[in-house]
Amino acid sequence: MPDLPQKPLPDGQGEGFRVSTASPIDKLVGMIDVLPGGTVILSSVEQVLNWGRSSSLWALGFGLACCAIEMMAAAAGRFDMDRIGTFFRGTPRQADLIIVSGRCTIKMAPIVRRLYEQIPEPKYVISMGSCATCGGPFYYDNYSILKGIDTIIPVDVYVPGCPPRPEALYEGILKLQEKIKKEPFLRRRAGVVPA
Amino acid sequence: MALRTEELILNLGPQHPSTHGVLRMILTLDGENILEVEPDIGYLHSSVEKMMEYRTYVQSVSLADRGMDYLAALANEEALLRAVETLGKIEVPPRAQWLRVIFLEFQRIASHLVWLGTWGADLGATTMFLWCFREREQVLDLFEKSTGGRLHHVYFRPGGVYEDIPDGWVEQALAFCEEFPGHIAEYEGLFTANPIFEVRTKGVGVLPKDVAMNMGACGPVARASGIAFDVRTAFPYEKYAEVEFDIPVQQAGDCFARYQVRVEEMRQSVRIIQQCIAKLPPGEIRAPKVPITLRLPKGEVYTRTESPRGDLGVFLVSEGEEHPYRVKIRAPAFSNLYALSEIMRGWKIADVIAILGSTDIVLSDVDR
Ligand code: SF4
Numbered sequence: 001m002p003d004l005p006q007k008p009l010p011d012g013q014g015e016g017f018r019v020s021t022a023s024p025i026d027k028l029v030g031m032i033d034v035l036p037g038g039t040v041i042l043s044s045v046e047q048v049l050n051w052g053r054s055s056s057l058w059a060l061g062f063g064l065a066c067c068a069i070e071m072m073a074a075a076a077g078r079f080d081m082d083r084i085g086t087f088f089r090g091t092p093r094q095a096d097l098i099i100v101s102g103r104c105t106i107k108m109a110p111i112v113r114r115l116y117e118q119i120p121e122p123k124y125v126i127s128m129g130s131c132a133t134c135g136g137p138f139y140y141d142n143y144s145i146l147k148g149i150d151t152i153i154p155v156d157v158y159v160p161g162c163p164p165r166p167e168a169l170y171e172g173i174l175k176l177q178e179k180i181k182k183e184p185f186l187r188r189r190a191g192v193v194p195a
Numbered sequence: 196m197a198l199r200t201e202e203l204i205l206n207l208g209p210q211h212p213s214t215h216g217v218l219r220m221i222l223t224l225d226g227e228n229i230l231e232v233e234p235d236i237g238y239l240h241s242s243v244e245k246m247m248e249y250r251t252y253v254q255s256v257s258l259a260d261r262g263m264d265y266l267a268a269l270a271n272e273e274a275l276l277r278a279v280e281t282l283g284k285i286e287v288p289p290r291a292q293w294l295r296v297i298f299l300e301f302q303r304i305a306s307h308l309v310w311l312g313t314w315g316a317d318l319g320a321t322t323m324f325l326w327c328f329r330e331r332e333q334v335l336d337l338f339e340k341s342t343g344g345r346l347h348h349v350y351f352r353p354g355g356v357y358e359d360i361p362d363g364w365v366e367q368a369l370a371f372c373e374e375f376p377g378h379i380a381e382y383e384g385l386f387t388a389n390p391i392f393e394v395r396t397k398g399v400g401v402l403p404k405d406v407a408m409n410m411g412a413c414g415p416v417a418r419a420s421g422i423a424f425d426v427r428t429a430f431p432y433e434k435y436a437e438v439e440f441d442i443p444v445q446q447a448g449d450c451f452a453r454y455q456v457r458v459e460e461m462r463q464s465v466r467i468i469q470q471c472i473a474k475l476p477p478g479e480i481r482a483p484k485v486p487i488t489l490r491l492p493k494g495e496v497y498t499r500t501e502s503p504r505g506d507l508g509v510f511l512v513s514e515g516e517e518h519p520y521r522v523k524i525r526a527p528a529f530s531n532l533y534a535l536s537e538i539m540r541g542w543k544i545a546d547v548i549a550i551l552g553s554t555d556i557v558l559s560d561v562d563r
Pocket of ligand 1 (some may be wrong): 065066067101102103128129130132133135136137161162164261
């Protein structure tokens, strides 16, 4: 066991505990302590769960328009989205994340809504591109495009751009991971934190 | 007692990984056999034709990128600007014309690579997807260096192109042309002699020549059915009359023939680019005195260009204002989709995926 900085317990009881500094678990793990019989890692279950959930966001393989091509490019060889644990599934039942990539027409809106509802909880939405965010270049003088996907489903992260580069989509997913890591996932379920 | 059977109606799409966008196909099935196919389109109707009526011609260029076939943005710009320049009698300087041909052919390669990759993924060959996107990124790098955009460029302007190519671009482009035929051979090694691929595509989805003609099929789909027609040679525009290239034609009309035609087209594009770069003259890249709020004279014009998907036509009516009175886009993917849904009857469900993929539809082009 590495030599870790010691912190005294409050009220001066006991010997104190060791604070983990080993990256990247140091942010996740509360403390590491030596008990008779071995080393244990103490952390909250919620933090471990959130860490796991955020690192394997499976996205729904669903493209709407031009932005979907950049989404495909992000998944292909050069950008390789599998590295951050995101890859595409063919059905909403296996997905955690829907990336709304592109402009959504009024005819398509009920289908996007249904796809969102088919994803099991907990689920997240990334709005990719200006069209999905607000209508983008199709905002004015247009009768067929929805002015923003957030009029029908709740959005967690907006990725701007027309189309956003694959790096921008990456940034969006990483931001979503940060958000998931901070979620009071179990506490909300237990009713400690209001939903 | 006879077993009771009944027809089954199956919805394919609009969210399905192999419909290449938001196409809905209503299939009537008898077991696995297709009795009836009805494509339901309009899930990506972006009303660009209407929007262009409220935009100046320069603004419309950016709409043509996005609202039409988004895999071939430069081909759309060319189609729109050909109409504008023909009606306005704007002379494009020679250097700009050569540059346009170079970019159009790079666009064709990029678009065909997306097609090949996604079709491969449909048929279960994920390697093809990864390989094609690898080479496509190189083309996109070239685009990015000169136009600033990977997908949407807004590079062609009335009377020329926006900017000259940067230093070192030509060398990079030539290096790509040197290397790329080797990659095409790699793709062929993966597909052409692959028995699984042959079983899934050879003799599948045969589009007879007369049906192709009657349904207005165009581009590689028509050429795979024995119709030797290409706008680039039939009605040459820009500098296509001054370069040498072959129009690949196949007689079989099946999915395999469509694959062969497109792969050969990529080789020919490389040939065109090499010739263009050799002939690229110095000089102006934009016609002088083309105002930003360009007013076209009263009149109407129909021009056609060869986009990666086929015969892309633009009908433009001007009332002498700074925006068009009406723009009508003749989309190649639309007629190809209907030509092929005509012949899907009698095949199995799995073949529908192969046939649909071989059409190379882009729903943004179908719906506009
Ligand atoms: S934001 Fe731009 S690239 Fe994305 S779908 Fe809209 S028009 Fe296409």
